[in-house]
Amino acid sequence: MTNDINIEPKLLPGDLAIWFFIFMELLVFGIFFIVYAVMRIQNIEIFNQYQLTLNRELGAANTLLLITSSYFVVRAVQAIRINNVKSCIYWLYAALAGGMGFLILKSFEYSDKFSEGINLSTNIFYMFYLSLTMFHFLHVVLGMLILFAVVLKAKGGAYTAQNHTGVETGASYWHMVDLVWIVLFPLVYIIR
Amino acid sequence: MMLLTLSTYVLGKMGLTGITVVLLLLLTTLIKGGLIIRDFMGLQGVSLLWRVIMYGWLTVVCLAIGITYIISI
Numbered sequence: 001m002t003n004d005i006n007i008e009p010k011l012l013p014g015d016l017a018i019w020f021f022i023f024m025e026l027l028v029f030g031i032f033f034i035v036y037a038v039m040r041i042q043n044i045e046i047f048n049q050y051q052l053t054l055n056r057e058l059g060a061a062n063t064l065l066l067i068t069s070s071y072f073v074v075r076a077v078q079a080i081r082i083n084n085v086k087s088c089i090y091w092l093y094a095a096l097a098g099g100m101g102f103l104i105l106k107s108f109e110y111s112d113k114f115s116e117g118i119n120l121s122t123n124i125f126y127m128f129y130l131s132l133t134m135f136h137f138l139h140v141v142l143g144m145l146i147l148f149a150v151v152l153k154a155k156g157g158a159y160t161a162q163n164h165t166g167v168e169t170g171a172s173y174w175h176m177v178d179l180v181w182i183v184l185f186p187l188v189y190i191i192r
Numbered sequence: 193m194m195l196l197t198l199s200t201y202v203l204g205k206m207g208l209t210g211i212t213v214v215l216l217l218l219l220t221t222l223i224k225g226g227l228i229i230r231d232f233m234g235l236q237g238v239s240l241l242w243r244v245i246m247y248g249w250l251t252v253v254c255l256a257i258g259i260t261y262i263i264s265i
Contacts, residue, residue: 009239023245030253037260044264060201067193067224070232077234168234175233182224183253185197186217190204191261 013077014169022176025139029180032135033187036128043124048192050125058109059189062102063181066140069098070178073147073171083161085154092151095174099144106137129188136180143177146170193227196220214261218254225250 012019040047076091113130120127150170153159159167200220203213229246230236 010237012238012242013234019242026246026249030249033253034256034260037257041260041264056201056204060197063197063200064194067197070228074232172233175228178232179225179228179250182228183221183250186200186204186221187257190200191214191217191257192207192209 012172014165014167014172018169018172022172025176026180029135029183032132033183036132036187039124039128046123047125050123050129051189051192054129054189055109055112056189058105059185062105063185065098065101065105066178066181069095069102070175072098073174077164077167077171080154080159080164080167081161085157085159088159088167089151089154092147092154096144096147096151099140099147099174102140103137103144106133106140110134132184132188136177136184139177139180143170143174146173193224196224209265211262211265214265215258218258222250222254225254 072091072095076088076095079085079087079091110130113126118126118130120130147170150167153166200217203217226247229243229250233246235243235246
C-alpha cells in the first residue's frame with residue numbers, strides 16, 4: 001500500500017484580481033525605481049547633492065509608521081479568522097491611523113519643499129523625488145480608502161471566519177504599499 | 193524590521209558611502225521586503241509561481257539598483 005501525500009499549495013490571500021493589480025503596480029514601481037537608479041548614473045553630483053536636502057528623519061518615521069500599520073492589518077486578518085469582528089475593526093482603525101500619520105508627515109515634507117520653491121522642474125533629482133513619492137502617496141490614499149471600505153463592510157456584518165476574502169484583499173493591497181516604500185525610502189533618501 | 197529600518201536611517205545619517213554600504217543597505221531592503229512578502233502578505237506555502245513573482249520582483253529591483261550604484265562608484 002502506498003501513501004500518497006499531496007500537499008496542495010494554499011491559495012493567495014484575498015481576491016485573485018487584486019493580485020493582478022498588485023503585480024501591475026509593482027511592475028510600474030519597479031521600472032520607476034530602476035529608471036531612477038539609471039538616471040542617477042548620468043547625474044551623480046546632482047543626485048548626491050540634493051538627496052542631502054531630504055528629511056531622513058521623516059522618511060524613517062514614515063517607514064516605521066507603514067511597517068506598524070501593516071502589522072496592525074495582519075492582526076486584523078488574524079482576528080477575523082477567529083470570527084472576532086470587533087477586534088478586526090479596531091485593528092483596521094489602528095492601521096488607518098498609521099496611514100493617516102504617514103500622509104500627515106509626508107504633507108509636512110512636501111510643504112517644506114514647496115515653500116522653498118522646489119517643484120518637478122527644479123532639477124532631475126527633485127523631479128524623481130516628487131513624482132516617485134507622490135505616486136506612492138496616491139497609493140497610500142487608495143489603500144486607506146480600501147481599508148475604510150473593509151471597515152464599513154465589517155461593521156455591517158459582511159465578514160466571518162468562513163468568509164473574509166474582502167479583508168484579505170484589502171490587507172494584500174496595503175502590504176504592497178508598504179513593500180514599495182521599503183524599497184523607495186533607502187533608494188531615494190539614503191543610498192548614495 | 194524596526195531595527196533594520198533604524199539601522200538604514202543611522203547609516204544614512206552617518207553619510208557613509210561605498211560599495212559595502214550600498215550592498216548592506218540593499219541587503220537590509222531585501223530582508224525587510226522578504227519578511228513583508230512571507231509574513232505580512234502570507235505568501236508562505238502558496239504556489240511557487242506567485243512566490244517567484246513577488247520575491248523575483250524584489251530581487252530584480254534590488255539587483256538592478258545595486259548594479260547601477262556599483263557602476264557609478
